[in-house]
Amino acid sequence: MVRKCDYMIREQMSQKLKMAEYAQLEPYQFRQLCRDAKHTSHTSGACEKYAQANLIVLPKEYANDFINLCLRNPVPCPLLCETPVGDPFTVDDSRYLQKGFDLRTDFPSYNIYENGELRLTKTDVMDEWSSNHIGFLIGCSHSFEHELCENGLIPRHLTLGRGVPVYKTTKNLDPAGVFINCTYVVSMRPYKPEDVPKVRKITSRFRKTHGEPIHWGYDGAERLGIPDLKRPDFGGQPVIHDNEIPVFWGCGVTPQLVVMQQKEKIRGPVISHTTGAMLTLDITSEHIKRLG
Amino acid sequence: MVRKCDYMIREQMSQKLKMAEYAQLEPYQFRQLCRDAKHTSHTSGACEKYAQANLIVLPKEYANDFINLCLRNPVPCPLLCETPVGDPFTVDDSRYLQKGFDLRTDFPSYNIYENGELRLTKTDVMDEWSSNHIGFLIGCSHSFEHELCENGLIPRHLTLGRGVPVYKTTKNLDPAGVFINCTYVVSMRPYKPEDVPKVRKITSRFRKTHGEPIHWGYDGAERLGIPDLKRPDFGGQPVIHDNEIPVFWGCGVTPQLVVMQQKEKIRGPVISHTTGAMLTLDITSEHIKRLG
Structure with missing residues (x-):
C-alpha cells in the first residue's frame, strides 16, 4: 500500500515536472x-x-x-x-x-x-x-486556466497534475438536423463560494472557449443531473475540499457524446x-x- | 350563449379581414x-x-x-x-x-x-x-410563418386569427452576469407528426428568428416542464387536433421572463x-x- 502510494506521488511529480517544461513551449x-x-x-x-x-x-x-x-x-x-x-x-x-x-x-x-x-x-x-x-x-x-492561475485561482487538477474532471449531464442541447436529444458535457473545477463571482467574471470574457460557468454548487450538480461527483465520466479524479463547491463549465467533449447519442x-x-x-x-x- | 358565440365569430372574422389587409402593407x-x-x-x-x-x-x-x-x-x-x-x-x-x-x-x-x-x-x-x-x-x-404558409403548413393561430400560444418552461438558459436561473419561453404551433420533418427543415434556415423547433410531441411538452397545454402563459388560446402534436420554438418573450426572474x-x-x-x-x- 505504501509502495503504491509512493509510486503515485512519483508519477504525479514527474507529470508536473513535464508539464512545467511543456508550459514554456511554442504551440x-x-x-x-x-x-x-x-x-x-x-x-x-x-x-x-x-x-x-x-x-x-x-x-x-x-x-x-x-x-x-x-x-x-x-x-x-x-x-x-x-x-x-x-x-x-x-x-x-x-x-x-x-x-x-x-x-x-x-x-x-x-x-x-x-x-x-x-x-x-x-x-x-x-x-x-x-x-x-x-x-x-x-x-x-x-484556454482560460492560465488567466485563472494568474489571479490566484489555480484549478485543482493543475495542482494535482491530472486532467480536468468531465461529466455527462441531462441538460439538452437545442437540436439541429440529425442531432436530436443530445446532452451537455461539462468540466468541473472546485472553488470557494466567495471566489465564484471572480471566477465567473474572468472566464466570462472567453466566449470562444465556453465562457463563464453554467452552474455551480451541489444544487447545480443536481440540476445538471450528475448523480455522483466522485465518478467523472471522463478526465481526472476530482478532489473537492469541504470549504469548496463544484463549478461547471460547458465542455468540448459534448460533440463526442452527441455522436455516441446518434x-x-x-x-x-x-x-x-x-x-x-x-x-x-x-x-x-x-x-x-x-x-x- | 348563441349571441356570445356569434359575437366571437364576428370578432374573429373582422380580425382576419384586418390582417388580410395588413399583410400587404409596407413595414x-x-x-x-x-x-x-x-x-x-x-x-x-x-x-x-x-x-x-x-x-x-x-x-x-x-x-x-x-x-x-x-x-x-x-x-x-x-x-x-x-x-x-x-x-x-x-x-x-x-x-x-x-x-x-x-x-x-x-x-x-x-x-x-x-x-x-x-x-x-x-x-x-x-x-x-x-x-x-x-x-x-x-x-x-x-418571420418564418409566411414561408410555412407558402408550403401549405399554415400555423393554426393564423387560421383562427389569434396570437401564437406562448408558454413558460423549466429549461434553463446558460447564465450571463446578473442573469442567473433564467428559463426559456416557447411558442407552440400544432402539426401532424408526418409534417414535422418539413416544418423543421423550413424553419431551420431562420437562424436569426429562433430557427428550428427545440422540442415536439407531448413528451417534448413534458421535457419542457409545461404542465397544461390548454393554459398558455401568454398569447392566444391553442387548438390542437387529435391527429396533431404540439411543436415548440424558442420565443423572444424570454427576455421579459428573464427580467421578471431577476x-x-x-x-x-x-x-x-x-x-x-x-x-x-x-x-x-x-x-x-x-x-x-
Missing part, C-alpha cells in the same frame, strides 16, 4: 511532440499562454447539421474553424492555426467511433481521415481527440478572449 | 398605424413578406450582461441589433431598419416593468424611455413589447433567413 513545438508520439496524454498547462482546441471529424454529409448545432449551442460547442473536405492541413480561419500542422497527428491521442461506439484509440488517424471527412475545431476551457443515424467513422488531450493553437489566450 | 406603413395607435394588438400575418422583432429596453448598466446572455443563448434570444444609449431612433445594424422609426411608439403596445413586476401596459413609452436606456431587438418567429437585481424601469405585438422590420423574411 508548433508541442504539436511536433504529439506528432512524434512523445506526448500522448492530457494537455492541461501545455503552452500556457496559448489557447487549445477540441476536435470532431465527421463524414461531410453531417457537416451542415453539425455547424447548425454549434451555432445554436455556442456554450458547449463554440465552433472555432473547420477544414475543407478531406484536407487536414487547412482551416478556414488562420487566426487559430498558421504554422504547418496536420490534424491527423498533432493531437496527443484520438478516439475513433463507428455507429456511435468507441472502436479504438490511437496516437494518429493517418489511416482513418478519409477524403470524405471534415474536421471541426471547438474551443477548450484549458448511433443509428451517423454512418461511417467519426474521429475525435481523447478527453483532455487537446491541440495547442497558434492563437494566445489573450487574443482568443477578445474574439466575439 | 413603415404598418409602423405608422401603430404609432397612431390604430393597431394595438398582435401582429401575426402583418406585412407578410417581412420579418418582425421583439423588444427589450434595459438601463445601460445591464447591457453587457444582456448581450452576453443573447450570445450564449441564441435560440431563445437571437439578438438582431441595439440602439445607442437613450436613442430610440437609431440601431447599430441598418439591415433591419432603414426608414424613419421611433422604437417608443412603433410597437402596437408595450409592457413596463419595475423590480421584476409588470407595472402597466401602454401604446407608447414616450415618458418611460429615458436617456439611460438601451433598446435591443430580438428575432421573432412570425426581481431584486434589476433597478430602474424595463420596457418590452407585449406578447405577439411586434415591430415590423424593413428586412424581408427571405433576406433574414440568409443571415448567419
Whole structure:
C-alpha cells in the first residue's frame, strides 16, 4: 500500500515536472511532440499562454447539421474553424492555426467511433481521415486556466497534475438536423463560494472557449443531473475540499457524446481527440478572449 | 350563449379581414398605424413578406450582461441589433431598419416593468424611455410563418386569427452576469407528426428568428416542464387536433421572463413589447433567413 502510494506521488511529480517544461513551449513545438508520439496524454498547462482546441471529424454529409448545432449551442460547442473536405492541413480561419500542422497527428491521442461506439484509440488517424471527412475545431476551457492561475485561482487538477474532471449531464442541447436529444458535457473545477463571482467574471470574457460557468454548487450538480461527483465520466479524479463547491463549465467533449447519442443515424467513422488531450493553437489566450 | 358565440365569430372574422389587409402593407406603413395607435394588438400575418422583432429596453448598466446572455443563448434570444444609449431612433445594424422609426411608439403596445413586476401596459413609452436606456431587438418567429404558409403548413393561430400560444418552461438558459436561473419561453404551433420533418427543415434556415423547433410531441411538452397545454402563459388560446402534436420554438418573450426572474437585481424601469405585438422590420423574411 505504501509502495503504491509512493509510486503515485512519483508519477504525479514527474507529470508536473513535464508539464512545467511543456508550459514554456511554442504551440508548433508541442504539436511536433504529439506528432512524434512523445506526448500522448492530457494537455492541461501545455503552452500556457496559448489557447487549445477540441476536435470532431465527421463524414461531410453531417457537416451542415453539425455547424447548425454549434451555432445554436455556442456554450458547449463554440465552433472555432473547420477544414475543407478531406484536407487536414487547412482551416478556414488562420487566426487559430498558421504554422504547418496536420490534424491527423498533432493531437496527443484520438478516439475513433463507428455507429456511435468507441472502436479504438490511437496516437494518429493517418489511416482513418478519409477524403470524405471534415474536421471541426471547438474551443477548450484549458484556454482560460492560465488567466485563472494568474489571479490566484489555480484549478485543482493543475495542482494535482491530472486532467480536468468531465461529466455527462441531462441538460439538452437545442437540436439541429440529425442531432436530436443530445446532452451537455461539462468540466468541473472546485472553488470557494466567495471566489465564484471572480471566477465567473474572468472566464466570462472567453466566449470562444465556453465562457463563464453554467452552474455551480451541489444544487447545480443536481440540476445538471450528475448523480455522483466522485465518478467523472471522463478526465481526472476530482478532489473537492469541504470549504469548496463544484463549478461547471460547458465542455468540448459534448460533440463526442452527441455522436455516441446518434448511433443509428451517423454512418461511417467519426474521429475525435481523447478527453483532455487537446491541440495547442497558434492563437494566445489573450487574443482568443477578445474574439466575439 | 348563441349571441356570445356569434359575437366571437364576428370578432374573429373582422380580425382576419384586418390582417388580410395588413399583410400587404409596407413595414413603415404598418409602423405608422401603430404609432397612431390604430393597431394595438398582435401582429401575426402583418406585412407578410417581412420579418418582425421583439423588444427589450434595459438601463445601460445591464447591457453587457444582456448581450452576453443573447450570445450564449441564441435560440431563445437571437439578438438582431441595439440602439445607442437613450436613442430610440437609431440601431447599430441598418439591415433591419432603414426608414424613419421611433422604437417608443412603433410597437402596437408595450409592457413596463419595475423590480421584476409588470407595472402597466401602454401604446407608447414616450415618458418611460429615458436617456439611460438601451433598446435591443430580438428575432421573432412570425418571420418564418409566411414561408410555412407558402408550403401549405399554415400555423393554426393564423387560421383562427389569434396570437401564437406562448408558454413558460423549466429549461434553463446558460447564465450571463446578473442573469442567473433564467428559463426559456416557447411558442407552440400544432402539426401532424408526418409534417414535422418539413416544418423543421423550413424553419431551420431562420437562424436569426429562433430557427428550428427545440422540442415536439407531448413528451417534448413534458421535457419542457409545461404542465397544461390548454393554459398558455401568454398569447392566444391553442387548438390542437387529435391527429396533431404540439411543436415548440424558442420565443423572444424570454427576455421579459428573464427580467421578471431577476426581481431584486434589476433597478430602474424595463420596457418590452407585449406578447405577439411586434415591430415590423424593413428586412424581408427571405433576406433574414440568409443571415448567419
